[in-house]
Amino acid sequence: MRSRLVLHAVDSHTEGMPTRVITGGIGTVPGSSMNERRLYFREHRDQIKQLLMNEPRGHSAMSGAILQPPTRTDCDWGVIYIEVSGYLPMCGHGTIGVATVLVETGMVEVTEPVTTIRLDTPAGVVVAEVTVEGGAARAVTLRNVPSFAIALDREATLADGRTVTYDLAYGGNFYAVLPLDAFGLPFDRSRKDEILAAGLSLMEAINAAGEPVHPEDPTIRGCRHVHLYAPGATARHSRHAMVIHPGWFDRSPCGTGTCARMAQLHARGELPLHTEFVNESFLGTRFTGRLLGTTEVAGRPAVLPSFTGRAWITGTAQYLLDPDDPFPAGFVL
């Protein structure tokens, strides 16, 4: 056996969606904030991300998180989120995976019944409250970054000339939110290719008309997620298919998407503070969210969202790179 590197991983899934948590082998990435480290990694070490996410070690819906020492004294760990399509500022299902791995492998001091972990993420500080019983992480509640609606009832013209109306909201990533009905499609997994194509066509139209940009951080930009909610969805219980660039569905209910959806419902006057909102994925798995308060982001009304879900550890691995491997960055088919 020969290898140019050894990357230590604890694999998990959060409500169906994988998070490969990289616990060692990367070292400290240069940068004075976690967002600077995210951008440095994207610029200088992207091959490692590709090797970990792409086939043959990953797959087209693979997702992961690289653990780092925090860049701030008020946090326990730092995180760089990675996935097939790039580097998210924040990832909700990934953070539930990270918190579960930190507790169940003893990488944080564990207290029962609740272990609180403060995470330094590229989008800001995220607090994880892990319900622990006999050493097992039974549930993780995240207090996410401030979330806000950007536009309600905005129109986009698709490449085929159709016009659709959508809301745009931020919950750690930007989300277009609209009913699946807008495309005349049923909430049916056997129609997934058409649903994917519909979401991607809207994403393309939104970005072509002008990428959304975070008002406090211009490096956080672009719409790469489209939340298509199912018929019968209400402001208390909603089912959806989440289309993600460059062409896959979130298997989990999508944490940052749940926060964006709650911000959108709040802006519409449909979801008051401290009210439970159940968000179901395309698989039928659930996060339960609520809004804890209000704030402002660059003078814009915003909400303070939280949501709860669960992750399960699926394995541990050391990922290697043989010097003769013809696919040092893997591949996407």
Ligand code: PYC
């Ligand atoms: O849970 O925030 C999330 C997420 C983003 C992309 C995939 N999952």
